[in-house]
Amino acid sequence: MASATSFYDFKPLDKKGKEVPLSDYRGKVVLIVNTASKCGFTPQYAGLEKLWKDTNEKHPGGFVMLGFPCNQFGGQEPGTDDDIQQFCQVNYGVTFPIMSKVEVNGDNASPLFQWLKAEKPGLFGMKRVKWNFEKFLVDHEGQVIGRWASTTKPESIEPDIVQAIAKAMADE
Structure with missing residues (x-):
């Protein structure tokens, strides 16, 4: 989908291979996170799940979180989509959607991640994802308004998410 010009143009695949x-x-x-099951940052699944549940409890229907497994960083997501789903549910009780495995960098990078990186380059204008658990925040109008490195804990971005939800409610 190289012709996509808006966040809303993309149709990534869910865990069953169906377009979303x-x-x-x-x-x-919307918070988008590239994830991995065998990474030093994998325990962030617990923080992401807590953020997901807490935010939706306080602001029902205003927030979406999507995990995109990726095996490009040290082979830390080697499993199938089914393996990944089971791992997330059994080990972290994940209830937010974990999508189909993607690449986030290189020639075969997901068009969504190509677009996210172009819209919100990283440190020093870097247009690649540095490692697993990098996070992108998209506002209610489809604009990328935040990007955080893997080292950023999910709970620390909660204020940015709440602020974005408040702005969305004010604009209704």
Whole structure:
């Protein structure tokens, strides 16, 4: 989908290989995280799940979180989509959507991640994902408003998410 010009143009695949139109999330704040099951940052799944549940409890329907497994960093996500789903549920009780495994860098990078990196380059204008558990925040209008490194704990970005949800509610 090289012609995509908006967040809402993308249709990444879910865990079953079915397209998920991001246009379904119009008006919502979306956090996108590239994930891995065998990474030093894997325990962030617990923080992400807590953030997901707490935010949706306080702001029902205003927030979406999508995990995108990736095996490009040290081979830390070697399993199948089914293996990944089971790992996330058994070990971390993950209830937010974990999508189909993608590449986030290089020639075969997911078009969504190509777009996210172009919209919000990293430190020093870097247009690549540095490691697992990098996070992108998209506002209710489909604009990338935040990007955080793997070392950023999920709970520390909660204020940015809440602020984005408040702005979305004010704009309704």
